[in-house]
Amino acid sequence: MAKNPVTSGDVARLAKVSQSAVSRTFTPGASVSDRTREKVLNAAQELGYRPNALARAMISGRSGLIAMLVAYLDNQFYPIVLERLSRALQDKNYHVLLFMTEPGRRDDVVQKILEFQVEGIVMASATLSSGLARECARTGIPVVMLNRYVPSSPASSVTSDNIEGGRLVARYLLDGGHERIAYIAGAEDSSTNRDREAGFYKGLAEAGVTAWGRAVGGYTFEGAANAARELFSDTTRPDAVFVANDHMAFSVMDVLRGELGLRIPEDVSVIGYDDVPEASWKAYDLTTVSQSSETMIENAVAILLEQIEKRVVKRRAAVLPAELMVRSSARLPA
Amino acid sequence: MAKNPVTSGDVARLAKVSQSAVSRTFTPGASVSDRTREKVLNAAQELGYRPNALARAMISGRSGLIAMLVAYLDNQFYPIVLERLSRALQDKNYHVLLFMTEPGRRDDVVQKILEFQVEGIVMASATLSSGLARECARTGIPVVMLNRYVPSSPASSVTSDNIEGGRLVARYLLDGGHERIAYIAGAEDSSTNRDREAGFYKGLAEAGVTAWGRAVGGYTFEGAANAARELFSDTTRPDAVFVANDHMAFSVMDVLRGELGLRIPEDVSVIGYDDVPEASWKAYDLTTVSQSSETMIENAVAILLEQIEKRVVKRRAAVLPAELMVRSSARLPA
DNA sequence: TTGAAAGCGCTAACAA
């Protein structure tokens, strides 16, 4: 790592103080006299000294590192979460070590994460295997799952109220007088998809309605396009589609308008979930359920830092309100 | 950091070998007999041992950390670069420490980066102050600027051929028979904007044409919208706009179509730069200049790793070809 | 408030 050639010992020598005096000067809240501090600071300045964060971490047991694990960054929801998380942590003097999940080697990645002595883990992709979750708990490293949860896991989670969100969509479409309402699912094993779908069906059921059709998009752009084609291949077609996230909804809208020549919302209504920035781009102007990434991050950071400070890891599950963002991709209720 | 309670010493004791034998077992290429290795591995497994990457870094001088500095992640170009970079480095057993630039405190951030003993720095935002650049050079830490450069800096850079890219756009618009060609600039102090603009004007000049108008969008969504409004406020309007990046181009298209009721490309052609994923979304179908983030990353990683390995930091500037991606947002040449 | 001394967990000579 092309180590910084100047150490606290060098500074001490130049300042004619002990090495520990140098250490104290750079430790917030340590007791140093103004005179000593000044001597040290001057010497440090002159030599271009910079404390070695790794050495500090070794002895203090605090690395200042938080790992963030993500699967992909092409769904805009995640970059935004990542940016916010990174800024929020940077403010508190923590830093994000980024890991991308590698298909099939999820546990290896977490091992690597642990080697770096991170003080906390944010999982915004997949979930922790139960073995690893237990290991983190044992090691006392707080884990927060973002936008996902595993009921049986000791890991904390921050999600929006996906069930309620799904229900809001059902009601809205029902109020809009739609009669053939379909659903395009995300990854079927994800908690977001499960909950959004369950809430959606529940909302429909409350009005005595059942979904007209269903296809799986797997949270990918291509998958969603195929799901849309499948759903609209018959002569009788849905007059509304709830798509499990915005990222897929854009793809669905492209297929409906571009390939099938349908007008939105005149011929078919489309509703998404997440309220990513592109949802408000005029060419899509997507009605969607908003989950505030800002609030999510605030919660995640709060959970993480509290558990780090108190050294008590305890499962917490924050569920944030979901809100319908009405735009023009779905017919308005009369 | 809630340290892992089990150390190499613990493993050594259980395996009845020396602590260095444990170390060797976990050091690729070290000489250990199969028997010893097996004993160690068994003991490690039993105790749940995991090497401490920080301790290793301290002594070996290799932290395995690469810092990535970005300004924002809302322009899709950057998340994609970040994902690719992270995966590429992960493959080589390096990991990305993410830093967001903080307005006005750019140098502080770099100090922090250096404290973590990173082995390299990728700057995908702003640029390094000359003082810091010199400091990195002195410390022997390779710095690669991504999608930007500073001619006088010792830092390496990877960019696309922005001049040629701008020129391609000019030619294409000229060939399409446009007569009032405008430019919407990004951040005026960025090398990308400077080069794209220069190349664009050069391309126009080669045909004896000068730009019809110019406005500044500053690489932000809102800025671009305002720039478009400004440019189109007169009764005579541009019949083509080259927007300095895709992110702004979407905003411009929204204004042109949504607010001004113009048809694209019938009334006005729009061309962007970057070829981010959204450019191929059907609602925009943006003609743009593609710069391959894949190739950029390959180059950046190659430069970084070579300089880390050889311990020789030497400025290199890779300039990758730019290619026009023809879609439907600009009138085709006859 | 200060300095001396003891390590944090590990790697890397060096000898055996």
Place this chain on the structure above:
DNA sequence: TTGTTAGCGCTTTCAA
């Protein structure tokens, strides 16, 4: 191939 030893640069007792 193995164990012994000496640190990496720092924080944190402990006495002074």
